[in-house]
Amino acid sequence: MILLEQICKKYHREGQEIDALKDINIQVEQGDIFGVIGYSGAGKSTLVRLVNYLEKPTSGKVVVDGQCLNKLNKHQLRNTRKQIGMIFQNFNLLESKTISQNVAMPLILEKMNKNEMKTRVNELLQFVGLEDKQMSYPNELSGGQKQRVGIARALATNPRILLCDEATSALDPQTTQSILELLKKINKEYNITIMLITHEMQVIQQICNKVAVMEQGEVIEVGSVLDVFGYPEQLTTKKFVQTVISNKIPSSIKRKLKEKSEKNIYKLEMVGNHATxxxxxxxxxxxQLHLNVIYTNMAEIQETTLAIWYVQIEGEERTKRAAIDFLERQKVRIKEVTIE
Ligand SMILES: Nc1ncnc2c1ncn2[C@@H]1O[C@H](COP(=O)(O)OP(=O)(O)O)[C@@H](O)[C@H]1O
Ligand SMILES: [Mg+2]
Incomplete structure (x- = not known):
């Protein structure tokens, strides 16, 4: 489990103070694939680098598996870091070393014996599907393959946690997909907790079970992916959700509704079973209401459905009220919208 408690991080640059993180409180459970999303400069990299203590907080506590990292000495910290692997956007491979040597790097630091190391490296390269690239060099590999090497290296010491800093941001959509599949497999097969930061909502949609939205050093929204996608509260969250499921009436439809001065239009948002x-x-x-479907959109998240409906509901005011109560009881979020 990862616990970030009342974290603040200030940087000083050219006489100016930068509040990179402001009062962050996050809890990541064992087995989570926890996503952190935000625009560039939101503080995501700083946040993830606190978890392996590459960055120290200005104030606040970092607790990993019950151990408070603030209190550890260098030796203890080195041991704890073996529990935490990390992968990066630009892969961070050593260009002058072979793929095998790159993967072996953490094991060399651990002074593992040669035979054992060879077996372990083979095993890791097989797991990431690169057993035939042992003697190649990084510049002979595609971006996706390089990230697989990064992943194999990160897994070398059998970590319990894997940190991913924009790990798919330099990759094309198809390669992104295959790397996300691999991360999912790592999470499932090894029960490794993954903390993943990204600026792409599709990444969150595909593999995360929880998500935190960051803006200007603060966590502005956090929860299960289903809740945050289904019922986003903050404007920035809504904008991110909008990139994977459009929740606005298209302007051509809107224009027609306006021309006819249509009223009694409601937006319904629902997730999970409720959507189907x-x-x-x-x-x-x-x-016995008159129901007219104006626009709908659905997306798949966490093996369930997220749906947004725009409907016109016409009928007696009392019946309508009862119907809205019924919808709310079904956990459908309903809001009347005015067409402008
Ligand atoms: N080493 C540093 N020195 C000074 N400012 C930094 C440093 N690292 C990050 N920052 C600043 O902290 C803020 C958050 O940065 P970062 O965590 O890299 O955001 P993100 O990963 O979301 O793009 C930015 O304003 C950035 O300029
Ligand atoms: Mg970053």
């Missing part, structure tokens, strides 16, 4: 259960059908049958 025939809620609208129940509404029509039980409340």
């Amino acid at each position: 259960k025939s809620i609208l059908h129940q509404l029509i049958i039980n409340y």
Whole structure:
């Protein structure tokens, strides 16, 4: 488990003080794939580098698996860091070393014996699908392959935690997909907790179970991916969610609604079973309302569905009120919208 408690981090540059992190509180459970999303400069890299104590907080506590890193001496810290692997956007491979040597690096530092090391490196390269690249050099590999080497190296010491700093940001969509699949496999097969930072909501959508949204050094929203995608609160979160599921009525439809001065239009947001259960059908049958679907959008997250519906609900005011109560009881978020 990773616990960040009341973390502040200040940098000083050219006589100016920069608040890179402001009162951060985050809890990552064992087995989570915890995503941190934010625009450039939000503080994501600083945050993730606190977890292996490459950065020290100005104030606040960093606790990893019950151990408070603030209190450790150099030797203890080195041992704890073996539990924490890390991968990077630019892979950080040694260009003059072979793939095997790159992967072996943490094991050499651990002074593992040669035979054992050879077996371990083979095992790791096999796991990431690069067993035929042992004697190659990084510049002979594609971006995706380089990141696989980075992953193999990060796993060499059998860590319990893997930190990923924009690990797929330099890769094309297809390669991103295969690296995300590999991260998922690492999480499932080895029960390794993953903390992943990104500026792409698709990455969060595909593999994370929890997400924190960062803006200007603060965590502005945090929760399960389903909740945050389904019911985003903050403007920045809404903008990120918008990149994977459009939650606005397209302007052409809006124009027509406006021309006809259409009213009684509601936005419905729902996640999980609620999105696929025939809620609208129940509404029509039980409340005898006139229902007109204007626009819908659905996306798959965490093997369930997120749906956004725009509907026009017409009928007696009392019946409508009862229907809205019914929807709210079904955990559907409902809001009347005015077309402008
Ligand atoms: N070593 C540093 N010295 C001074 N300022 C820094 C340093 N590292 C990061 N910053 C500043 O801290 C803020 C957060 O940076 P960073 O954590 O890299 O954000 P992100 O990874 O979200 O892009 C930025 O304003 C950045 O300029
Ligand atoms: Mg960064």
